[in-house]
Amino acid sequence: MNSKEYMEQTEQYVLHTYNRFPVVLKEGHGVYLTDADGNDYLDFGAGIAVFALGYGNEAYNDALKAQVDQLIHTSNLYYNVPLAEAAKKLVEASGMDKVFFTNSGTEAIEGAIKAARKYAFLKDGGTDHEIIAMRHSFHGRSIGALSVTGNPHYREAFQPLMGGVKFADFNDLASVKSQVTDKTCAIILETVQGEGGIYPADPEFLQGIKAICEEKDILLILDEIQCGMGRTGSYFAWQQYGVKPDIMTCAKALGCGVPVGAFVLNEKVAGASLVPGDHGTTYGGNPLACAAVSKVFDLFEEQQIVKHVQDIAPYLEQKLDELVSRYDCLSLRRGKGLMQGVVVTGRPVGEIVKKALEQRLIVLSAGSDVLRFVPPLVIEKEDVDEMIRRLERALA
Numbered sequence: 001m002n003s004k005e006y007m008e009q010t011e012q013y014v015l016h017t018y019n020r021f022p023v024v025l026k027e028g029h030g031v032y033l034t035d036a037d038g039n040d041y042l043d044f045g046a047g048i049a050v051f052a053l054g055y056g057n058e059a060y061n062d063a064l065k066a067q068v069d070q071l072i073h074t075s076n077l078y079y080n081v082p083l084a085e086a087a088k089k090l091v092e093a094s095g096m097d098k099v100f101f102t103n104s105g106t107e108a109i110e111g112a113i114k115a116a117r118k119y120a121f122l123k124d125g126g127t128d129h130e131i132i133a134m135r136h137s138f139h140g141r142s143i144g145a146l147s148v149t150g151n152p153h154y155r156e157a158f159q160p161l162m163g164g165v166k167f168a169d170f171n172d173l174a175s176v177k178s179q180v181t182d183k184t185c186a187i188i189l190e191t192v193q194g195e196g197g198i199y200p201a202d203p204e205f206l207q208g209i210k211a212i213c214e215e216k217d218i219l220l221i222l223d224e225i226q227c228g229m230g231r232t233g234s235y236f237a238w239q240q241y242g243v244k245p246d247i248m249t250c251a252k253a254l255g256c257g258v259p260v261g262a263f264v265l266n267e268k269v270a271g272a273s274l275v276p277g278d279h280g281t282t283y284g285g286n287p288l289a290c291a292a293v294s295k296v297f298d299l300f301e302e303q304q305i306v307k308h309v310q311d312i313a314p315y316l317e318q319k320l321d322e323l324v325s326r327y328d329c330l331s332l333r334r335g336k337g338l339m340q341g342v343v344v345t346g347r348p349v350g351e352i353v354k355k356a357l358e359q360r361l362i363v364l365s366a367g368s369d370v371l372r373f374v375p376p377l378v379i380e381k382e383d384v385d386e387m388i389r390r391l392e393r394a395l396a
């Protein structure tokens, strides 16, 4: 079948919840993807900040193949080897204490919310605890995750959502403080807001929130699903702020394409929240997903991925800044590491994303007016140069 036929078949059988771009992606090598008609695309989207290692990484693929041949699934009624290995590596990389593996980022958020509520319940026996979340945040599409997602457009049709959630303005400490009550059990935010338009937290903001949390025994939940796993130049973005969360969520690049997420707890929460019977999942922590996580950590170390991000990100920033200075329709760049956004003015951002695709370049949008660049973490300078060349053709 050709691309057109695959697209028609998909539209016939798959529920239409996405306006997909008219491309059928078939294989990938390094930072390039190839469609079903043989066209190559330079990928600065990485499957929405997922494929950190680049496509076709032989060691990663071999580890998955070996695990497929050995054991794919066990359930959580038993122990399995990759679970033990992956958990140790995630705990060591984060400096936190205990991990629960999920199947997606959204489920990691659900688990984080449950852990926070249970912690508060054990503290005072009440069940009316509040969570403060941020406007323009994105945490996922399930009812719990939507409840802490600060975008009315995603929420509107699905009310009533989970109760006890208040919203504050990101990077506005006074706004957060004004929402704190004696029932607040947690504050949840992305260390770098992704879908909302690539906004890194200001250090004073995050440090200020941490101080409030410590003073009032409120739990700090940092969502590192998009900005974590090396993307900003450290394993987790909060590691650059001198602020440690009580609970962290991660997913996306954690498995580099195999669906897996996790919430990670410090000892304080781990020791006084979820116990057997409180939370579970059939697939979470299964050998295949955990073999992927384990191999991702090994390869991050072997290939010095975090160091590479630190080295290459200034070049991407410089090239994007130059681009912004050359085009009236681009007004500003912001971001951290290989998570960058460029604000588009006077033109719909979706139009530029579409034109870029015609030039065989994958970039994403974020929010209503931001071009988002979240490439595989293995990009080199020549990939940045090629991206700029293709994007300039699209802008023209």
Ligand SMILES: Cc1ncc(COP(=O)(O)O)c(C=O)c1O
Residues within 6 Å of the ligand: 048, 104, 105, 106, 107, 109, 138, 139, 140, 141, 190, 194, 195, 223, 224, 225, 226, 227, 251, 252, 261
């Ligand atoms: C910051 C953040 N949190 C949560 C999610 C939800 O993750 P998933 O799509 O894996 O369920 C996303 C997805 O884009 C995200 O960017």
